[in-house]
Amino acid sequence: MARATVEQPPAATGTTLVVAVGLGVAFLLFMAFLNVVKSGNLLNESNLLYASLIFYSGAGTLYLGFGITGTPAYIRYASLATWAGLIANTGAVAHRWYEAGHPPFASIYEMLLMFVWTLAALTLIAEQKFKVKIIGTVTMPVAIVGVVLMQLLRTDVHPLVPALQSTWLHVHVTLAMLAYAACALSFALAMMFLIKDKMKTETFLAATSLFGVATYLGVLTRFEKWGGFSVIAWNPEEKSEVFLSRGVRLFVVIPDLGWLLLLVLAAVAAPLVLYLVWRKTQNEAFLNMANRAVFLSILLQVLALVFFLLRARDGRYASLDADGLFPTALAASPFILSGLVGGVFVSLLYLLLLWRRSDLERMLPAADELDRITYKTIAIAFPLLTLMIAAGAYWANRTWGSYWSWDPKETWAAITWLVYAGYLHMRITRGWRGRRAAYFAILGFAVVMFTFFGVTYLLPGMHAYA
Amino acid sequence: MAASVPRKxxxxxxxxxxxxxLLILVVILSAAGTIILQRPATEPDEMQRAYSPQVLRxxxxxxxxxxxxxxxxxxxxSLVSLSIIAASVQRFPNAWRFFSRPYKSPDESFRNALPLHKLIPVKDEEAALSVADRVLKKAGFHPERIVRENSFSLFGERxxxxxxxxxxxxxxxxxxxxxGNIDALFGWRGFLTLTRGEQSSQVKPQNGSVRNLPFAIRCDGAGQENYSDGSPKRWWSDLDVLKNGQVVLRKQIVVNEPLVYGGVRFYQASYGKTGKLDRLTLTATPRDGQSPKDLAIGLDETLPLxxxxxxxxxxxxxDYVVSDGHLYARSNELExxxxxxxxxxxxxxQSINVWLPPIPGLEQNESSPYTFEGKDVQMAYFTGLEVSHEPGQWAVWAGVLVMGFGLVVVFYLVHMRVWIAPVRDARGQLQLWIGGTANKNKDAFEHRFGELVEKIESELKISVEAGAEAPAAVLAGK
Structure with missing residues (x-):
């Protein structure tokens, strides 16, 4: 499909897609408007969020169109749509803040709301200030997934438990979001550097596969006996997890899903294995096989995702720890869901690279320019990380009487800080530039992701709020 | 000469x-510490469930x-600290020399080696330098005139x-x-539980021992406020600090807002029922027809009727149950x-046993001169206080502030230096040599340097024209 479109003259494709997306956005907004007029309440949070979803989707389509065809006209309209989405998103944030009476950082839903906002804002900054136009191709789909995820989560305004009623918490979380966003940006820039720096497409293949393997290994820690897969039970009335006792969540087992995910793990690992065989034998046939295996793994990943969505949405499942059947929901497993969606997304990005590499390269700034911007974003991220840790420590000291208790989240935040400190030392005293610096930036972001997702999901600790 | 071992x-x-x-080791070992279950936080039986006895050993x-x-x-x-100290001590003198004795007067070899420099032909040394001086001053470079035996020049920096x-x-x-080290060595943490009116100076650390404070803490009241949905909104305790029986400090603490006295901090950590009675309100009605009276009574308290x-x-x-004619407490809840x-x-x-409600086999309610009716029961609540002494935390916060400042300087302040000296080229033509360098962000500085040079050039032209001299002389030098 993607190959067919290039053969048409770019100008014509440009208008067609822009008009199509414009009509789509207008149509969806009109339908939504008709619905809203009936209920009478136009500017509330869910409407604004819906509007931003529509605009972000339009922007995402256009950015993707730009990624595939390289038509410059798309970018203009894509930025316009992003601006519109950002305005609606800002409205939703403001509405939420006003309703709740505190900055929206208290629940996963609110964090996601802020995360999507930051992502859209950063996309526009990167595009207009640093002229990295391709970045929307990556960030917008993430924003769309974020907004969709939000629809599944508990949205009512949560009163803050006493420990969270602190300005320092807001400072801490704001700094964390900003720091993580800057780290994400440095990661994206480092990736672009590697593309521009003529790193072999096969290496990206191995990296994609490695990412998939890591994700599915993490997900499969929930693998149960007899091929089941355990997820947290969900109470649809309360819109909250089911607790066995204080702090202990009840897990239910979805049968057969574990086998499917195991199969997907094998499919995701296959390109890596074939790549290694290719490295050993230098036989191009294996590389072709590996690329076909990526295709297969995408199909299987989508299948597993759909299966997971369907099984988690309806039905009641048995638990190993309690008698009876319990329902579950997607909202109970946001991390698994983002893992699965992330896996598909990264594989699709690889396909984009595989098919349209030369166009991508043409659209990127020069390699050493990218290298410099990567360093600059880390120079922003590092002080933010430092202050984030300090604000968290100060808050902990006011709440529990201890500024540092080596809890896993704290420890991993410190590890993140050390990794970026290592990057800075290598760059400044050893003059590490280019590839080595880019690898280091990627490593740093991997650690950030582990601190954000992995620690919450895989390790025990008291950072139960985020 | 071989270096001695300590020097090595x-x-x-x-x-x-x-x-x-060392940093990689810290990373690996602390990561291990988050993956392996850790002792004080994890209960022993959970450890035994997670690992086999051999592995645990x-x-x-x-x-x-x-x-x-x-x-x-x-x-x-400690090794990391030593390494930082060693690295700083070894490199600092050089940096300090550079900092305290800046290189101000550019000699010929320096002028030739500096990559970023420019030459502008000028007519008059003195006029040119004063123009340059003005431009540098405006750009915030604080220029100073350097006069040596056989040369003079300008030096400006930021x-x-x-x-x-x-x-x-x-x-x-x-x-x-x-x-952190001071706190690890001299700091401590413990717990203190108080009910209303109770006072204590003994804090119990986790290891089972007891620590005596040089003062006592009394609780005048504690409570919980809820949101309309029943989830807790606020816990509070009214605390008094008593020294030699005198109240020296009084404060209401809430979560996030501790009491500090004598370097010891008291945090609101928990709140709950003790299962004990605080006060029972009763109505006592005499059987002889006199008016009834209300009384509030605590456990083991004696009141005249x-x-x-x-x-x-x-x-x-x-929460009582009767079984085989005996009375048992089933739970601590007021059921x-x-x-x-x-x-x-x-x-x-004579003494008479009255039971409310009447319990057969124990009560003698009929022989009592009063009948009693329960009105209200107030249970005692305890407030749990986390107590900590962290004498080193001031160093930590000071360190954090200094680090914030230091990082801003590291990343965002660029040391920029500009030298300007009048020189003569091979043909004897008088020129203004302008050179500059920055310690980071070099391309941005190059741009800025170019602007400075342009500014000096244009101002020179203006002053030349103002001096009614032929600009042709300036142009000829180009």
């Missing part, structure tokens, strides 16, 4: 390679079940502190580690309360 060790400690290896022997307090982790952090920023950051890190009779609350069971009152007559010396 010192050099090794200060090497960047050593620092990086090995982990315990290697101190991997309490990584962050293990001697080798402390040793590692943000010289940037040269020392790395040492500021490293010093702040040492300060934080120092504070009339001139002859007193009442004492002997027992209170919040099914029973109160045991003892009426005593001074004259007869």
């Amino acid at each position: 060790i010192w050099q090794t400690l200060g090497a960047i390679k050593t620092g990086v290896i 090995v982990l315990d022997a290697l101190r991997l079940t309490d990584v962050f307090h293990a001697w080798w982790f402390v040793l590692l952090l 943000n010289r502190i940037s040269e020392l920023a790395v040492y500021i950051v490293h010093a702040s890190l040492l300060l934080i580690l120092l504070g 009339d001139a002859d009779t007193t009442v004492r609350l002997a027992e209170f069971i919040p 099914n309360p029973a109160a045991h009152l003892v009426l005593e007559s001074k004259k007869s010396g």
